Amino acid sequence: MSRTFPSSSTALTEPAACGTGLTKTYGKGEGRVTALDAVSVEFARGRFTAVMGPSGSGKSTLMHCMAGLDPVTSGSARIGGVELSTLDDRQLTELRREKVGFVFQGFNLLPTLTALENILLPLRLAGRRPEAAWLETVVATVGLAGRLAHRPTQLSGGQQQRVAVARALVSRPEIVFADEPTGNLDSRSGAEVLGFLRDSVRELGRTVVMVTHDPVAAAYADRVVFLADGRLVDELHDPTAHAVLDRMLAFEGQGRAT
Numbered sequence: 001m002s003r004t005f006p007s008s009s010t011a012l013t014e015p016a017a018c019g020t021g022l023t024k025t026y027g028k029g030e031g032r033v034t035a036l037d038a039v040s041v042e043f044a045r046g047r048f049t050a051v052m053g054p055s056g057s058g059k060s061t062l063m064h065c066m067a068g069l070d071p072v073t074s075g076s077a078r079i080g081g082v083e084l085s086t087l088d089d090r091q092l093t094e095l096r097r098e099k100v101g102f103v104f105q106g107f108n109l110l111p112t113l114t115a116l117e118n119i120l121l122p123l124r125l126a127g128r129r130p131e132a133a134w135l136e137t138v139v140a141t142v143g144l145a146g147r148l149a150h151r152p153t154q155l156s157g158g159q160q161q162r163v164a165v166a167r168a169l170v171s172r173p174e175i176v177f178a179d180e181p182t183g184n185l186d187s188r189s190g191a192e193v194l195g196f197l198r199d200s201v202r203e204l205g206r207t208v209v210m211v212t213h214d215p216v217a218a219a220y221a222d223r224v225v226f227l228a229d230g231r232l233v234d235e236l237h238d239p240t241a242h243a244v245l246d247r248m249l250a251f252e253g254q255g256r257a258t
Ligand SMILES: Nc1ncnc2c1ncn2[C@@H]1O[C@H](COP(=O)(O)OP(=O)(O)OP(=O)(O)O)[C@@H](O)[C@H]1O
Pocket: 026, 027, 033, 034, 035, 053, 054, 055, 056, 057, 058, 059, 060, 061, 062
């Protein structure tokens, strides 16, 4: 039986996603690693949040647990009011398809499909038809109107990532998770992609969570949350690159002092 998820209109005040007491351990015995240690975090609708922290602090694990790609050891992860731990594998796949958009560092486009076909793939997999007006808005927002018939190899890295951003937005997901989306791009293409992610939040009302190492990238967000050793240790609102960098350096200083 197909599960009916609460629609976003029924729960406008609820965060797009939230984690409570999220704990994730890998391995057993002496090799056991606590990647997330009782993290509680909310991602409000219509906001752009960056997740920062040193290498190994748990950023990717947090994203994977919140997106239903990896089960938590304990705690609760909810997307649009749905508790992920109550879903079986098939329901999780369905929830990810309907409620979550992903943008990865490596673009992850299918090389044999055109840009348009790549953008429409999630809808095709879900057996849904594109809404023409929304598709046009998304394509215009990411500036791809003249490139839709091109295959990925005929596009620059920045254009490929814009296709990936459009693909993540086209099904109007509850939330878009972006993992180092500018990691493979030069700074100009990276700035464009970050601008499009920000526009998708400010102009199209979407919700974006982005893992990044880069204070300049984080400054495009409305809010930055900082992880250290699997814990949520700080947050900044309306960040500047300078303020983010200062905060990162302060953590590193503390790390050296202990
Ligand atoms: N599949 C796994 N098996 C065992 N340990 C893991 C696994 N995935 C992550 N870890 C460990 O969990 C901790 C957090 O890893 P995670 O990848 O979430 O950090 P990160 O902040 O995203 O790091 P980076 O910035 O280097 O990508 C690290 O100590 C890592 O070694």
